[in-house]
Amino acid sequence: MKKDEFIKIQQNLTHIIMEYEFLQRKGNVIGNSYLLEFYELLEQQKYLEYEIKYLTQALMMKAEEKPISEIEEFLNSSKQEFNGIMNLFYKQYATAKELAQRMKHYNAKDIESLDSTFQTYCKLYHPMIKGKVTDGERNLYDILIHLYRLGNVEGFTSFLEENKSMLSPVSFQEEEYASVAKIYEQSIQELSLTIKKQKESFPFNREDLFQDPTSITQEHIKLRESNYNLREMNRSLQKDFQLHFTSTFEL
Numbered sequence: 001m002k003k004d005e006f007i008k009i010q011q012n013l014t015h016i017i018m019e020y021e022f023l024q025r026k027g028n029v030i031g032n033s034y035l036l037e038f039y040e041l042l043e044q045q046k047y048l049e050y051e052i053k054y055l056t057q058a059l060m061m062k063a064e065e066k067p068i069s070e071i072e073e074f075l076n077s078s079k080q081e082f083n084g085i086m087n088l089f090y091k092q093y094a095t096a097k098e099l100a101q102r103m104k105h106y107n108a109k110d111i112e113s114l115d116s117t118f119q120t121y122c123k124l125y126h127p128m129i130k131g132k133v134t135d136g137e138r139n140l141y142d143i144l145i146h147l148y149r150l151g152n153v154e155g156f157t158s159f160l161e162e163n164k165s166m167l168s169p170v171s172f173q174e175e176e177y178a179s180v181a182k183i184y185e186q187s188i189q190e191l192s193l194t195i196k197k198q199k200e201s202f203p204f205n206r207e208d209l210f211q212d213p214t215s216i217t218q219e220h221i222k223l224r225e226s227n228y229n230l231r232e233m234n235r236s237l238q239k240d241f242q243l244h245f246t247s248t249f250e251l
């Protein structure tokens with residue numbers, strides 16, 4: 001394979017990596033905006049959905065004549081599982097608030113600079129472009145990609161500058177071009193498919209909400225109606241649960 005052909009494929013992969021990572025950062029922004037806007041309704045939704053899930057499972061275990069001790073153990077472990085789920089939810093909410101506050105200090109030029117710096121990093125050092133990386137380079141990548149996806153301009157720029165000495169630029173011999181290009185093309189195909197799927201799923205299917213105040217109001221109504229239906233289902237299950245266990249179960 002000629003060098004110019006190889007470079008073209010390498011550039012295509014760099015472009016698709018940039019598109020993928022930009023999508024992750026954009027998804028964070030949309031997802032955080034959604035969480036901040038609908039926080040209380042989403043919190044209620046989680047309580048109702050998981051309580052319904054655990055009540056249903058407990059009633060099924062009762063119908064299967066499982067021992068009461070086994071059902072009680074299940075319900076206790078369910079509460080522990082739910083506590084972990086909600087701790088993560090509250091952590092995501094706290095992060096969303098922190099990021100929203102930080103983003104107020106950035107302007108369009110700051111984000112353009114972040115994208116430009118990240119693109120240069122991708123061309124020279126991205127593990128998918130290099131193929132073989134040291135443990136140090138992999139650890140740096142994990143931190144850098146986290147900072148980039150969060151849109152942390154200062155954090156990304158300063159961390160990259162402080163650790164540049166640990167990075168070595170991509171380099172291949174001519175006899176490696178064909179085999180590496182094959183791996184590149186496979187990565188391009190896989191990333192392209194992932195990008196397509198993500199664009200059709202949450203949070204990207206909620207992006208238009210924040211371009212129209214009416215849409216935000218409609219989403220509030222939709223979530224309230226959904227929670228009302230969940231609440232009715234929960235009440236019905238609670239009655240069945242109390243009938244079979246002479247007690248109640250709440251998260």
